[in-house]
Amino acid sequence: MRVLPRVTPRISQAIAFALLWMAALMVILPVTALLVVMFVKGRGSLSWSLVTSTEAGGLLAPIVGTTALVTLTAVIVAPVGVAAAIYLSEYARAGRLVRLIRLAIVNLAGVPSVVYGLFGLALFVMLLHFGRCLLAGACTMALLVLPLVITAAEEALRQVPRRLREASFALGATRWQTVRRVVLPNALPGIITGLILSVGRAAGETAPILFTAAFYSLTDPFPKSLFDPIEVLSYRLFVIATEVPRIEEGEKWATAAVLVALVLGLNALAVIARARLRRARRW
Amino acid sequence: MSESNTDRPIEQPEGEIKIETRGLNLFYDAFRALTDINVAIPARQITALIGPSGCGKSSFLRCLNRMNDLIDDARVEGDVLLDGGSIYEDDTDVAQLRKRVGMVFQTPNPFPMSIYDNVAYGPRLHGFGGRDSLGEVVEKSLRGAALWDEVKDNLRKSALDLSGGQQQRLSIARVLAVGPDVLLMDEPCSALDPTATFRIEELMLELMERYTIVIVTHNMYQASRVSQHTGFFLLGELIEYGSTVGIFENPKDQRTDDYVRGRFG
Numbered sequence: 001m002r003v004l005p006r007v008t009p010r011i012s013q014a015i016a017f018a019l020l021w022m023a024a025l026m027v028i029l030p031v032t033a034l035l036v037v038m039f040v041k042g043r044g045s046l047s048w049s050l051v052t053s054t055e056a057g058g059l060l061a062p063i064v065g066t067t068a069l070v071t072l073t074a075v076i077v078a079p080v081g082v083a084a085a086i087y088l089s090e091y092a093r094a095g096r097l098v099r100l101i102r103l104a105i106v107n108l109a110g111v112p113s114v115v116y117g118l119f120g121l122a123l124f125v126m127l128l129h130f131g132r133c134l135l136a137g138a139c140t141m142a143l144l145v146l147p148l149v150i151t152a153a154e155e156a157l158r159q160v161p162r163r164l165r166e167a168s169f170a171l172g173a174t175r176w177q178t179v180r181r182v183v184l185p186n187a188l189p190g191i192i193t194g195l196i197l198s199v200g201r202a203a204g205e206t207a208p209i210l211f212t213a214a215f216y217s218l219t220d221p222f223p224k225s226l227f228d229p230i231e232v233l234s235y236r237l238f239v240i241a242t243e244v245p246r247i248e249e250g251e252k253w254a255t256a257a258v259l260v261a262l263v264l265g266l267n268a269l270a271v272i273a274r275a276r277l278r279r280a281r282r283w
Numbered sequence: 284m285s286e287s288n289t290d291r292p293i294e295q296p297e298g299e300i301k302i303e304t305r306g307l308n309l310f311y312d313a314f315r316a317l318t319d320i321n322v323a324i325p326a327r328q329i330t331a332l333i334g335p336s337g338c339g340k341s342s343f344l345r346c347l348n349r350m351n352d353l354i355d356d357a358r359v360e361g362d363v364l365l366d367g368g369s370i371y372e373d374d375t376d377v378a379q380l381r382k383r384v385g386m387v388f389q390t391p392n393p394f395p396m397s398i399y400d401n402v403a404y405g406p407r408l409h410g411f412g413g414r415d416s417l418g419e420v421v422e423k424s425l426r427g428a429a430l431w432d433e434v435k436d437n438l439r440k441s442a443l444d445l446s447g448g449q450q451q452r453l454s455i456a457r458v459l460a461v462g463p464d465v466l467l468m469d470e471p472c473s474a475l476d477p478t479a480t481f482r483i484e485e486l487m488l489e490l491m492e493r494y495t496i497v498i499v500t501h502n503m504y505q506a507s508r509v510s511q512h513t514g515f516f517l518l519g520e521l522i523e524y525g526s527t528v529g530i531f532e533n534p535k536d537q538r539t540d541d542y543v544r545g546r547f548g
Contacts, residue, residue: 161392163390169381170348171458172380172408172461173378182394
């Protein structure tokens, strides 16, 4: 006996579509809302002089510091991450060691970033006597993004068709010659994209640099060597939002807007780099 | 051994032998892909391997330049002799082996580089000297693969812009550039149209003067057109081996007879 009226396939289809559409829309809404609120509230304080000034509240120092941090992080993580990915994708045979490495990667990716910060403090700042500085911060960030870089690079390497490797081996190439001359050049667009996206994440992180690199200074904001502390956008935002009294609301939002713009800019760079490099190489 | 090889209609060729297999078995994990293959392949002739899909003919071909090494759970028993010397010794230099035993694959697989760089790939790997002589090797190899006249003005063009048939001749040129004695061809025409197939077959007959060629094909007409010797594989066993004329006109095993007459496979 049917109590409810029969739902026709047409109606169930319409309901399903509406629900799925709303779920998808939920992704767009928060992003849009966030961007709109941020720029509207920060609009009054956003100006060219804000990002080029070294006066109190000026963002030039943290922009320089963030850029330096991101660049150094990329320089440190790229060789290790790509080498590990090459080992996993091209050399390793399935077995206990590989399972162990993969387990380590998954776990590394799951460690909270504040733990990385404490670990970086213990290892780089104190044990290795780097002090709180750019280098210690970049090393800590490199650890944080290492699993992302390995995973992205391995994915890019696996995209290179097997038949190209076979062609190379059949011509008498060793594994390394094949990697260097065929696999790596063809995987490079994907690797570079993955690297930029990964370090883009580092640009927005606060916890890992909290104890290892960041400081808030009104007098001497620019690092002169790898062993100087740096101002970083995310840390500046953290400080002015929580610790410094009487900061104008607009300035906080403007700082947040600049940080988000920097991260989105890096993501855009990754997309452009991929498109450019893809056009040059195809198979 | 339930069925000894000697009971089989296997006629080893006369004259100079380039490759010989002795009790060759190939396993993928527990699966036995090849059973006890004993065959002698004559120098500077074309030997065709025929049989239905999955019969082991391609796997056999890949034993001859040790491409099966690349498969994690593949294991070879028995031996393969090249010019009388085993290629499965512990200290065999596999890269050097593959230099001598070149391979052309089923689908054309040019590298995403220029035509010139594709052909120069092998010589550069093996430490080739001056630029001029490298250019000469490239030209000679492209001429050898009957491709030179079509590409000589566009050597810097991407190899991926060539047609399928041209790409397959480029693959052959790339192999010739490392100076092999043997060419293994794994269904080299299966991705090509009839005209391109005809050109490759013509080319094979030219190359036969200097190279020992082993071709896997599922096209029996191709086997009968180009080869002097034919082996028929079924379920990982070499059922019959002998002169191509003999195999096609007067097969001794009933299964060979059924296959070449198109009754199965």
